[in-house]
Amino acid sequence: MILAPVAAIGRSTLGGLAALGRIALFLGATLAAAVRPPFYWREVLNAFWVIGYNSLPVVGLTAFFTGGALALQIYEGGSRFNAGQVVPSIVAIGMTRELGPVLGALMVAARVASSIAAEIGTMKVTEQIDALVTLSTDPMRYLTVPRVLAATIAVPVLVAVGDSIGIFGGYVVGTGRLDLNAAAYLKNTADYLELWDITSGLIKGAVFGFIIALIGCYFGMNSARGAQGVGRATKSAVVTASVLILAANYLLTELFFSA
């Protein structure tokens, strides 16, 4: 009786580790499928369109409001004495290093990991995956590899766009609401921002994109039967992708910026 909660913790820990192991095996299978022909380039282009282009509005809006809120926070946070310098530089560095990639990826995870898991999960339960096999087409190469490849390329592009819009959001709030000098704002942004701030964020974006599509495909391919099975796969994909993005973000930040 008293041990029941402990047992529950143990069970969920073991379950979590087993799932992580299965995801690792799925990752191996994806990489193995990615290096062997045939390559379905048309599917890559389709996935690039769906994952990348269609995510632009949500990523852009997120970045704009985040940049604006960041400018307000920094200004209000006791830095008024030289706000003209501090606001632009922290907005730029904060957006490119952290908030652009992380918030952008979380929004894409909500949009894309869910839709990939639901689409592939539905294909699984309606025997479309089996049909692919009988038509001599490897589902890993036809469904998983194009989505993973497209997301790995598309998310950094989205992050770059998000960075720019986020900095613009900070600029709009900084010059419009906080009365900072427009020319000085732009000069300070350019002066303090280093190339590595941007590229590190883009590398994070690529890793996050890879995670989003891989997890979406994994839960889709392993979806249980029925509407409930697909629903659960979709939910698990979003939750797992989001947690893995945050964990990977910490590891990458440690790797890139700790001396």
Place this chain on the structure above:
Amino acid sequence: MIELQGLHKAFGANRVLRGVDLTVPRGESMVIIGGSGTGKSVLLKCILGLVKPDAGQILIEGQDVTRVDREAFLARFGMLFQGGALFDSLSVWQNVAFRLLRGPGKRPKAEAREIAIEKLRRVGLKAQVADLFPAELSGGMQKRVGLARAIAAEPEIIFFDEPTTGLDPIMAGVINELIREIVVEMGATAMTITHDMSSVRAIADDVAMLHDGVIQWTGPVADMDAAPDPYLQQFIHGRADGPIEAVR
């Protein structure tokens, strides 16, 4: 010729196949009957390699399927799935021509489309259907498109998984007739699983009944009604009482 020897498959404690032995001669149409959950679908999936059997051998034209090149092996198969299993994201003709648009047997797009339209016509669908999407079709039309896709690459062996499930009796009759015609005209070896007795009589040369994980009875369809096997008789006449326990 398809030969199954001592096929076993269990899912956890549930022993679905317990030593299935079956031979389907070349060019014959074999129909496998049996109640729901008796492992008919698992049997087909084992042959196709979608499910790995625990024990036993599957030979196609004398060759062990686990030792042959999988791509070449699957290229000889066509399959009509129970729900059609059409790809929602592709138009009807792209579904039918799926195999012709990619892989080793790839044809130019225009030619693949022409073949697809010809196959659609063969299953009684007009060319206008070609550019619709599967979601825009009725159940019977989806079955026909699935059938057109199964025969598009002129397979030597065709599998039909519950071809009439979910159709009205008239449409079921039409699909049964189509299957019979196509199998005869292509000279293909056919394997159908069903629990619809009208399908059995329309499609089968030979019948095998799967019960309790083994083939309970097998023989020509003409011998089915006179066969003394009580399991078979209970099934074909749909009696609630008999050796097969029915859950009430």
